[in-house]
Amino acid sequence: MGYLRRHPRAVPxxxxxxxxxxxxxxxxxxxYYLVTTSLQSGDIYEGFSLTWRWSNYGDMLSQYRPQxxxxxxxxxxxxxxxxxxxxxxxxxIARRGGQWKSLLLVLLVAPFFVTYLIRTLAWQTILADEGxxxxxxxxxxxxxxxxxxxxxxxxxxAGITYNYFPFMALPLYVALEQLDGRLLEASxxxxxxxxxxxxxxxxxxxxxxxxxxxxxxxxxAMGDFVNAQLLGTPKQYMIGNVIQSKFLVIVDYPLASAGAxxxxxxxxxxxxxxxxxxxxxxxxx
Amino acid sequence: MSxxxxxLTGVTKRFGEFTAVDDxxxxxxxxxxxxxxxxxxxxxxxxxxxxxxxxxxxxxTVTLGDQDVSNLPPYRRDVNTVFQxxxxxxxxxxxxxxxxxxxxxxxxxxxxxxxxxxxLELVDLTGFEKRKPRQLSGGQQQRVALARALVNRPRVxxxxxxxxxxxxxxxxxxxxxxKRIQQEVGITFVHVTxxxxxxxxxxxxxxxxxxxxxxxxxxxTELYERPRTAFVAGFLGISNLIAGRLDGGDVVVADGTRLxxxxxxxxxxxxxxxxxxxxxxxxxxxxxxxxGAALAGTVREYAYVGVATQYVVDTPAGEVQVFHxxxxxxxxxxxxxxxxxxxxxxxxTFLVEGETA
Numbered sequence: 311m312g313y314l315r316r317h318p319r320a321v322p323x324x325x326x327x328x329x330x331x332x333x334x335x336x337x338x339x340x341x342y343y344l345v346t347t348s349l350q351s352g353d354i355y356e357g358f359s360l361t362w363r364w365s366n367y368g369d370m371l372s373q374y375r376p377q378x379x380x381x382x383x384x385x386x387x388x389x390x391x392x393x394x395x396x397x398x399x400x401x402x403i404a405r406r407g408g409q410w411k412s413l414l415l416v417l418l419v420a421p422f423f424v425t426y427l428i429r430t431l432a433w434q435t436i437l438a439d440e441g442x443x444x445x446x447x448x449x450x451x452x453x454x455x456x457x458x459x460x461x462x463x464x465x466x467x468a469g470i471t472y473n474y475f476p477f478m479a480l481p482l483y484v485a486l487e488q489l490d491g492r493l494l495e496a497s498x499x500x501x502x503x504x505x506x507x508x509x510x511x512x513x514x515x516x517x518x519x520x521x522x523x524x525x526x527x528x529x530x531a532m533g534d535f536v537n538a539q540l541l542g543t544p545k546q547y548m549i550g551n552v553i554q555s556k557f558l559v560i561v562d563y564p565l566a567s568a569g570a571x572x573x574x575x576x577x578x579x580x581x582x583x584x585x586x587x588x589x590x591x592x593x594x595x
Numbered sequence: 596m597s598x599x600x601x602x603l604t605g606v607t608k609r610f611g612e613f614t615a616v617d618d619x620x621x622x623x624x625x626x627x628x629x630x631x632x633x634x635x636x637x638x639x640x641x642x643x644x645x646x647x648x649x650x651x652x653x654x655x656t657v658t659l660g661d662q663d664v665s666n667l668p669p670y671r672r673d674v675n676t677v678f679q680x681x682x683x684x685x686x687x688x689x690x691x692x693x694x695x696x697x698x699x700x701x702x703x704x705x706x707x708x709x710x711x712x713x714x715l716e717l718v719d720l721t722g723f724e725k726r727k728p729r730q731l732s733g734g735q736q737q738r739v740a741l742a743r744a745l746v747n748r749p750r751v752x753x754x755x756x757x758x759x760x761x762x763x764x765x766x767x768x769x770x771x772x773x774k775r776i777q778q779e780v781g782i783t784f785v786h787v788t789x790x791x792x793x794x795x796x797x798x799x800x801x802x803x804x805x806x807x808x809x810x811x812x813x814x815x816t817e818l819y820e821r822p823r824t825a826f827v828a829g830f831l832g833i834s835n836l837i838a839g840r841l842d843g844g845d846v847v848v849a850d851g852t853r854l855x856x857x858x859x860x861x862x863x864x865x866x867x868x869x870x871x872x873x874x875x876x877x878x879x880x881x882x883x884x885x886x887g888a889a890l891a892g893t894v895r896e897y898a899y900v901g902v903a904t905q906y907v908v909d910t911p912a913g914e915v916q917v918f919h920x921x922x923x924x925x926x927x928x929x930x931x932x933x934x935x936x937x938x939x940x941x942x943x944t945f946l947v948e949g950e951t952a
Binding site (some may be wrong): 490496506514 | 647648649668669670671674675676678680682683684685686695696699700743744747
């Protein structure tokens, strides 16, 4: 304590030191190894060595372009679907939930106490060919008699939408819960009907929540591989599946690392463009 | 002044078991500055919200001009509100806040810009168009809220404790400014406040409300000089209320002293009454009292406050407060224990019902 009293300026640095150490050990160092590995060549038997093999990136991009594009598509569709489902639901809980607000919120999040893998496996059962959902859809003619849900893009996107739903719902809830109801009275007073009030007051004010929710959903969804593996077929494989199999099955570390770096850069660029389009100034209030 | 802008007819509002507004009827003439004054929970804000359309009356009708608007939502009423919390849209610039209503009404962009500019000029905020509400001080936000409502040129402007969040000095200044703006634009203002001074400063007509009812309605002087109930007498300024019996035009107090009363003050009362006299209307003199409109007493305590000296005098009729203007040079204070005579012009008195046991 004597030291701190004599050097009060050291306090902020001491406070951020654990966080910095964490970042250094678990992010910067691994990132360094990831990037250097992505420029290596060799194989598991003869060992890998750093040869600045930039063609790893070219190989990755040319061979797995469909998976990359698919990842972006699936993640985007799932994010939009989660937004469309979560917004009205969370709006209702936050604005009309009254005394049931907390309970409803807990109910919303409760399924996610079950582990990710089990929840995804449950979707296998729900979407199974002999299952009720497929049965009903076949009966009413939405699906052909031999049509299926499991092992389709729909199943994978549905799984991703479901699994990342809380990441969308919670930021939205915070944004909508904080919205001052008196602003809606004011807009109503100023001749805006409920639809206009929503479009000109509620929606713009909840945009930071939409921004946070879409990012926290899209980013992990883009790198997801579990849903494609359990609910899809290799035809639905995403870039996450490619990286996973390169690392663990094929054991081609350089290519796998190149894939991971590509994914990371793509997401970073995407987020930057997205933030720019929405306007960060508006988002921070 | 004959045209009526707002008419409430037998309006009652209940929230469950609680009756917030109890059978109110009133008419607010065009172009007037009307205040609803009362303590919190008296129903004034609920009444305002029914005029604005934020609450529907349980019973009764609300009419704006010739139109029954009782069940119309706020966005279909030709009325705008200045909210207590201002409720400025945090995501919009000052210009967009002020132009919000015009845009919803479909006013073309060019006209909108002109009118927003005029409204901001009216509240002395020219040049603030591009700022966001949070960059403004409380007083400035208040003026934006006023401009945002006025720019629509509504039939009636509602003000819900608009100055409540401002400090005293700013409040005084805004009171005069609001009055000036009201006279300039000529729109009917309906103003809700719990501050009697604020209501007296600004309003032409004041409805003093108490427990969901209108206790008395009238101009500031009428309410102050001739309050009809003890509540009004006590809510607007300080009153001495002296209990007694009405007898042949005089009030006879406990020890038999007869006090003269203004003939117009009786207002149909008889029997047990309370005679009201404002502290500043009482003159205080040394020595014992002659008979008539005078009360003998003993000074219990005093407070010298510069412009005046306040006395508390014990009399046979109870404690009386006196507010003695220090108009003459030199200070002469009656010390506690001094025998004094309190006198006043009977015309300055008023009568209210006797205390119900």
